[in-house]
Amino acid sequence: MYGPKDSSQSPRFCGTRTFMRLEQIRTTENVDFVVAGVPFDTAASNRTGQRYGPQHIRNFSVLLRPYNPDQDINIFDYCSGVDYGDIDVIPGNVHRTYDNIEKELTHILNQSVTPILMGGDHSITLGHLRAFHKKYGPVALIQFDSHGDTWDHYYGEKYMHGTPFRRAVEEGLLDVDHSIQIGMRGPLYGPEDIDDARQLGFHVLTMRDVRRLGYDDVIKQIHERVGDRPAFVTFDIDFVDPAYAPGTGTPEVGGPTSYEALEFVRGLDGLNLVGFDLVEVLPAYDSGEMTAIAASAVMYEMITLVALKKRREREG
Numbered sequence: 001m002y003g004p005k006d007s008s009q010s011p012r013f014c015g016t017r018t019f020m021r022l023e024q025i026r027t028t029e030n031v032d033f034v035v036a037g038v039p040f041d042t043a044a045s046n047r048t049g050q051r052y053g054p055q056h057i058r059n060f061s062v063l064l065r066p067y068n069p070d071q072d073i074n075i076f077d078y079c080s081g082v083d084y085g086d087i088d089v090i091p092g093n094v095h096r097t098y099d100n101i102e103k104e105l106t107h108i109l110n111q112s113v114t115p116i117l118m119g120g121d122h123s124i125t126l127g128h129l130r131a132f133h134k135k136y137g138p139v140a141l142i143q144f145d146s147h148g149d150t151w152d153h154y155y156g157e158k159y160m161h162g163t164p165f166r167r168a169v170e171e172g173l174l175d176v177d178h179s180i181q182i183g184m185r186g187p188l189y190g191p192e193d194i195d196d197a198r199q200l201g202f203h204v205l206t207m208r209d210v211r212r213l214g215y216d217d218v219i220k221q222i223h224e225r226v227g228d229r230p231a232f233v234t235f236d237i238d239f240v241d242p243a244y245a246p247g248t249g250t251p252e253v254g255g256p257t258s259y260e261a262l263e264f265v266r267g268l269d270g271l272n273l274v275g276f277d278l279v280e281v282l283p284a285y286d287s288g289e290m291t292a293i294a295a296s297a298v299m300y301e302m303i304t305l306v307a308l309k310k311r312r313e314r315e316g
Contacts (some may be wrong), residue, residue: 002031003076003143004066004305011061017055018083019118019299020064025082028111029074033306035116035299036104037086038277040097041161043123047249053281054118056247057299061291068304070266075303076257078310084108095157096125101127108242109135109275116302118295119279121249125234126164129173130276132232136274140178140214140229141165141202142222144264145187145236146252148204149195161249161280166212169200176201178229180222182264183207183282186252207254215260219267233268235304237295247286258294265301269308274301 004021016298018024019035028034037054044050049076069076087104090096093111101124108115110160117128122145132139147162150169154160160165167230168174181197187193197204210218238248256264281295 001011001076002082004064007065008064016099016197017058017062019058019061021062022083023135024085025204027082027087028108028113031082031113031301032310033081033114034084034108035118035213036084037118038089038101038124039086040089040091040094040118040120040124042092043094044121044249045154045160047160047282047285048283049220049278049282050121050249051091052235052283053120056117056283056286056292057281057295058083059100060289061299064221064296064300066314068300071304073304073307073311075307078307078314080166081303096197097124102131105131107132114297114306115161115275117275117277118299119277121161121279122234122236122279123161124279125162125277126167128161128275129168129232130156130171132275133173136230137276138173138175140174140226140231141168141174141180142226142233142268142308143179143181144261146183146207146238147180147236147250148181148184148194150197150200150202151152151193152243157313158253164243165202166200174231178226179203180205180225181253182210182218182222184255209268210256215263215267216263218264222268223271228272230272230274233265233273235265235278235298236280237300238280240294245291247284248280249263249282249293258297261294262297262301265298265305269305271290273305278302
């Protein structure tokens, strides 16, 4: 079993930075989950620097501890995990990067290991979904984001961080009848920027919908929409209001607090979750490491969901 180094015995400032002080081993043996970085950012449309996101998250994550009091579980009593390192990317070449992602993730998934991935800009999720499709067929998508990312193109380019979910639908990677987008907000070019996602088949809850419905009803809609389908969770850090997560490429005001964001992730417990990613952390704009704090906490809750699933399996 692999778990984090005990920070009561070894100071957090000692050793190589890994997520949550997990052992950095490129293995799928005797592990239930791996944390891996995908440091690609050359499909971003505005600010760049998301390639440094994975290490930025790792740097702060050393403060995380194994017992999650909100979910009442010691994670590593039920699951084993490692920091897998980074998947090699090709700066400036999104298609070769997708090939690398798909190859590495296919190996991980074939060993029945749950990947928890750190971006990188949101374009990388298309590569993730290609690998998950090979394992599970079309998956349900649970997307926390301030943008739908279903545009057809940016500057005539089809593969950008604002286009992955249109491409995923076109490639048949998603079970759109069981997919949902949560948190869309901010100025748009026109109503089609939201309507296009609905026409593609997504259930869309804008941030105004989220505030009107309230947390319990949103979680209920997610569970009803996804059902028992294998589900992939993608979390763009710009889902969180920039007052709590300023370090991102396309921030939008009017979002949830960091606490609310964590509660939404916790509310996914009980779904058939097969993988996760968190994207768009941009360290250069991260005042006081606020974004790294939020991102590492969201990923911690993702790992907790793996542990909760393992506990249910063990206890029958």
